[in-house]
Amino acid sequence: MLPRKKTKVKKRALAFVGQVQSFLIKNNVPQLFVIFLRMENVFKTSISGIALAICLPISLWAQQKPKDSTQTTQLDEVLVQAVRVNKKTPVTFSNLTQKDIASRNLGQDIPILMNYMPSVVTTSDAGNGFGYTGIRVRGTDATRVNITINGIPYNDSESHGTFWVNMPDFASSVQSLQLQRGVGTSTNGAGAFGASLNMLTDSYSQKGSGEIANSFGSFNSRKHTVKFSTGLMNDRFEIAGRLSQLSSDGYVDRASSDLKSYFLQGTYVGKTTLIKALVFGGKEKTYQSWNGIDGITLQGDRTFNSAGMYTDEFGNLLFYDNETDNYQQDHAQLHWNEKWSSNWNTNLAVHYTKGKGYFENYKEDADFTDYGLTPVTGQTTTDLIRQKWLDNDFYGTTFSANYKKDKWDVILGGGWNKYEGLHFGKVIWARFASTSELGDEYYNDYGIKTDGNVFAKATYDINSQWSVYGDLQYRRVNYKANGVQPNFVNDTFNFFNPKVGVNYAVNSKNSLYLSYARANREPNRTDYEGGIVKPEKLNDFELGWRHETGKVQWNANLYYMLYRDQLILTGTLDEVGSPIRSNSEKSYRLGLEIDATIALAKKWIWKPNMTFSQNKNVDLTNQGIAQGNTNIAYSPNFIAGNLLLFQPVKNLQLVWLSKYVSEQYMNNLESKEARLTDYFVNDFNISFTWNPKKVFESITLNGLVNNFLNKRYVSNGYMWDIYPYYYPQAGSNYLLGLTLKF
Numbered sequence: 001m002l003p004r005k006k007t008k009v010k011k012r013a014l015a016f017v018g019q020v021q022s023f024l025i026k027n028n029v030p031q032l033f034v035i036f037l038r039m040e041n042v043f044k045t046s047i048s049g050i051a052l053a054i055c056l057p058i059s060l061w062a063q064q065k066p067k068d069s070t071q072t073t074q075l076d077e078v079l080v081q082a083v084r085v086n087k088k089t090p091v092t093f094s095n096l097t098q099k100d101i102a103s104r105n106l107g108q109d110i111p112i113l114m115n116y117m118p119s120v121v122t123t124s125d126a127g128n129g130f131g132y133t134g135i136r137v138r139g140t141d142a143t144r145v146n147i148t149i150n151g152i153p154y155n156d157s158e159s160h161g162t163f164w165v166n167m168p169d170f171a172s173s174v175q176s177l178q179l180q181r182g183v184g185t186s187t188n189g190a191g192a193f194g195a196s197l198n199m200l201t202d203s204y205s206q207k208g209s210g211e212i213a214n215s216f217g218s219f220n221s222r223k224h225t226v227k228f229s230t231g232l233m234n235d236r237f238e239i240a241g242r243l244s245q246l247s248s249d250g251y252v253d254r255a256s257s258d259l260k261s262y263f264l265q266g267t268y269v270g271k272t273t274l275i276k277a278l279v280f281g282g283k284e285k286t287y288q289s290w291n292g293i294d295g296i297t298l299q300g301d302r303t304f305n306s307a308g309m310y311t312d313e314f315g316n317l318l319f320y321d322n323e324t325d326n327y328q329q330d331h332a333q334l335h336w337n338e339k340w341s342s343n344w345n346t347n348l349a350v351h352y353t354k355g356k357g358y359f360e361n362y363k364e365d366a367d368f369t370d371y372g373l374t375p376v377t378g379q380t381t382t383d384l385i386r387q388k389w390l391d392n393d394f395y396g397t398t399f400s401a402n403y404k405k406d407k408w409d410v411i412l413g414g415g416w417n418k419y420e421g422l423h424f425g426k427v428i429w430a431r432f433a434s435t436s437e438l439g440d441e442y443y444n445d446y447g448i449k450t451d452g453n454v455f456a457k458a459t460y461d462i463n464s465q466w467s468v469y470g471d472l473q474y475r476r477v478n479y480k481a482n483g484v485q486p487n488f489v490n491d492t493f494n495f496f497n498p499k500v501g502v503n504y505a506v507n508s509k510n511s512l513y514l515s516y517a518r519a520n521r522e523p524n525r526t527d528y529e530g531g532i533v534k535p536e537k538l539n540d541f542e543l544g545w546r547h548e549t550g551k552v553q554w555n556a557n558l559y560y561m562l563y564r565d566q567l568i569l570t571g572t573l574d575e576v577g578s579p580i581r582s583n584s585e586k587s588y589r590l591g592l593e594i595d596a597t598i599a600l601a602k603k604w605i606w607k608p609n610m611t612f613s614q615n616k617n618v619d620l621t622n623q624g625i626a627q628g629n630t631n632i633a634y635s636p637n638f639i640a641g642n643l644l645l646f647q648p649v650k651n652l653q654l655v656w657l658s659k660y661v662s663e664q665y666m667n668n669l670e671s672k673e674a675r676l677t678d679y680f681v682n683d684f685n686i687s688f689t690w691n692p693k694k695v696f697e698s699i700t701l702n703g704l705v706n707n708f709l710n711k712r713y714v715s716n717g718y719m720w721d722i723y724p725y726y727y728p729q730a731g732s733n734y735l736l737g738l739t740l741k742f
Contacts, residue, residue, distance in 0.1 A: 076175065076203040078274070078337045078347055079150045082400035082413040083187040083198045084178050088459060090469050090501030090513035092542055092557045093180045094118055094595065098171075098202075103653065103687035103702050105171050106215040106735040107223035107246050109164045111135035111142075113171055116641040117179055118595045118609040119195075121661055123716035127251030127303075127730045128219055128706070130259075131286045132165050132325075134716065138181060138561070138589060139615050139635030140194025141569060141579070143524060146187055148198045150278075151398050152333055152351045153189025157419035157449045158481070158525040159578065160190050166329040166355070167282045168259035169244035172213070172225050175200045181593070182559055183517035183540040186455035186473040186497065188398050188415040191521040193538055193566075201278065204238040204267040205229040210742050215702070217735035221248035238267045251730035253305040254319065255289035272339040281330035288323050288359065292717060292725035302712070302728040310362050310383065320362035320385070327357025327390070343405040353394040358387040360428075371425075372442040373433040384430040386442075392421035396451075407461040414454035421447045423483060445483030447525060452476050464505070469515070471499035477522050484528040493535055495520035501542075509549050515542045526578045527567060534583050537564040554596035561589040568617065569633045571667035571674060571719040579718070584668070586618035587632060607643040617668055630668050634716075636678075638662040655685040666717050666724060673724050679713035681706075681729075695742065702737040706730065 077084075085091045094117050101113045108129030111122045125132040135142050143160035147153070155162055164170070177199045184196040208231035215223045229240040241264040249256050261282035268275040288307040297304050308323030332352045339345040365381045368374065375382065396417030403410045423445040427438055455473035462468065475495040482488050501515030519538040527533045544557040567581040574580055591613030598606045615635035620627040631637075642658040659681050666674040686703045710732040717726040 078345060079335055080198050080200045081402055082411050083148055083151050085185050087546060088467055088503050090503050090515035091180055091184055092182055092544055093178055095176060095178050097176045098174060101171060103685050104704055106702060106704055106737045107221055109133040110171050111164060115659060116643055116657055118593050119181055119611045119639055123727060125289045125727060126255035127728060128733055130221055130248035131250060131257035136634060137195035139632060144193035146189055146192040146196035148187055148189060150201055150333060151188060153417060155190050157394060158421055158447045160524045165284045165286060166327055168246045168261045169225060173202050173242050173263040175202050182542055183519045186471050191519045193519060193521055205231050207231040213739040215735050215737035218733035219249045219251055236269055240265050251303060252289045253303045254287045255305060257286040259284045274337040276335040278333045283328040286325045288325055292727050294723060294725055298726050298728060308362055310364050323361050325359040329355040344403055346401045349398045351396060356391045358389040360387045371427050373430060373437050375432050376434055377432055379432040382430050382432040384427050387426045387428060389424050394419045409459040411457040416452040419449040447481040450478045467503045469501040473497040481525060484525060489528050493522045509547060511546045513544045526574060527581055530580055534565045536566050551599040557593045559591050563587045568668055571633050573718050584617045584620060587616060589613060589615045603647050605645040610640040613637055620668060622669060627669060630670050631665050633665055633668050636662040636664040651689040653687045657683040667719050673722060674719055676714060676717055679711060681711050682709050684708050697741045700739040704735045706733050708732055
């Protein structure tokens with residue numbers, strides 16, 4: 001017999017289910033179930049399919065009374081309150097909303113949509129923004145950019161990387177994002193060494209709605225998105241979701257991508273309570289295009305892709321048709337926010353992420369002993385097809401409490417997360433080998449990481465002009481792994497990360513801030529494979545000026561990032577394409593960032609930004625040879641972005657976007673061969689919205705011409721020994737989209 005308390009809970013749950021069933025039957029929803037259950041085949045997961053089958057039809061009938069939109073914003077923003085900052089915080093940051101990117105959200109990945117933010121450089125393996133994409137901020141690569149989704153860490157625990165390809169079209173479910181440059185404020189997950197990016201997913205909606213968005217473009221690129229919301233049923237419950245399918249052939253030969261994703265959330269809104277349950281994820285299959293091309297090929301055949309190339313027994317040059325990367329990642333989050341009084345609110349979240357997948361490739365002249373195979377003839381080598389697998393689980397909790405009264409704004413928070421990952425390989429075919437051994441694992445390694453942190457932040461208003469900020473974080477990391485050099489790792493790191501700053505409001509239009517922040521960061525798995533490695537340390541000094549009037553807003557920021565044992569990119573890659581890094585004993589980044597929003601006239605808006613910087617290794621040694629002060633790899637000294645918007649009539653918007661990146665080096669020795677030349681690229685975006693009186697709430701047509709001046713440029717590359725390899729980006733290409741909202 002169930003205890004009385006559990007019996008009550010069960011009765012309430014059954015009553016709620018009964019109400020939902022009655023609602024569905026009353027509105028003739030069951031007859032539509034069969035249509036949406038077929039969606040289950042898209043993701044091969046019964047949870048997403050059944051949930052969508054239940055939820056999507058509801059949105060077509062639910063009619064709700066609108067509530068206070070201000071309350072909506074406040075309740076949702078508490079999910080990222082512990083990791084976000086505002087204009088009173090002495091931290092350098094930029095915000096981007098869903099509205100800001102809506103006209104360009106036609107299938108390209110989040111890094112590409114962020115391309116015009118200050119100090120940002122982006123790249124794409126396939127050359128057109130689909131598939132694998134990358135981002136650098138202030139010259140630091142994506143493994144240094146701390147990424148959170150609703151305050152939950154997203155960076156891979158072992159590589160520290162962010163693989164956006166695992167969440168295609170996630171931009172369609174992001175309400176807003178904030179990019180904090182430098183160390184920023186304390187956050188969950190790996191420490192920020194160049195920037196931190198926190199994303200807030202879609203808010204709940206007051207009324208039922210639906211959206212169908214389709215786009216098509218160059219290289220057979222396409223995106224299909226369906227979104228829905230039931231609106232707040234009984235002013236309390238909302239269910240919303242999204243299904244997306246993207247595909248592209250890519251600019252580079254065979255750099256194709258087949259991407260699917262989903263997003264589903266249920267929300268309960270009470271007078272003082274917000275509860276959100278989310279499940280989202282994606283499944284990707286991309287043909288590998290991470291090899292790059294050499295300089296000679298770059299001049300003669302920019303789209304050449306060597307991945308999968310082999311010679312058959314008759315001497316014919318062929319390409320393996322399944323040289324692909326295959327991965328599925330599913331996330332679950334549960335958030336509970338409670339407002340206990342006018343001064344106190346708390347947020348508690350639990351999360352779980354499951355990732356599993358492999359990349360497959362054709363390997364010529366492989367040694368039998370490396371793969372545990374027994375030859376059936378006198379052969380010592382063989383051609384084979386291998387798969388390298390990852391199977392990982394990531395779970396944990398984050399929490400925060402906020403107290404705000406009079407002159408005080410205090411946040412206490414933290415998190416505990418654990419990662420358990422398996423690395424193993426299989427040979428699925430070999431030209432000369434015993435068939436009984438095919439499919440056996442030729443290596444089986446693991447990585448286990450536990451990451452916990454607590455922090456306390458406080459802003460105190462001394463008076464109407466002066467406020468001070470303090471932020472203390474303690475972070476403890478334990479990492480165990482085998483299959484690296486040395487063969488076994490069991491390291492524990494204890495990091496103390498203090499931050500302090502002051503903000504001075506000169507007047508209603510101008511404010512100044514000064515801050516200092518300390519950050520520490522552990523090595524990743526690839527760093528250990530390279531041999532002896534040290535954790536890195538950063539002291540970040542920021543001095544900023546914010547100006548705001550009715551027509552002009554601008555920010556100027558001077559930063560000095562002083563590193564100890566910074567893990568700098570060497571420009572070389574390991575066997576599986578992961579960047580190799582090494583410790584630079586002393587290094588620094590010194591720069592000036594300026595960004596602005598200027599209303600030139602009633603119909604014109606100008607948004608320029610630029611970064612001037614020096615990025616140096618101090619007294620660098622390479623293989624025992626002193627190199628002196630050298631430029632840090634992948635760190636251009638000048639970056640500029642520009643957005644010029646013209647709105648001739650209310651529903652028509654024309655935007656000219658420009659990006660300039662100065663020359664940079666692919667290693668730290670400043671060798672001529674390692675130089676990437678500068679580039680200046682221009683895009684054009686057009687958006688027109690029509691609001692009909694019947695059927696649809698709005699119909700929007702979007703167009704995007706990327707690189708309309710057809711610039712031949714390279715945004716990224718690497719060094720293989722002394723030879724440079726490049727990732728060419730597409731010339732002129734376009735995307736056209738149609739969005740229907742109802």
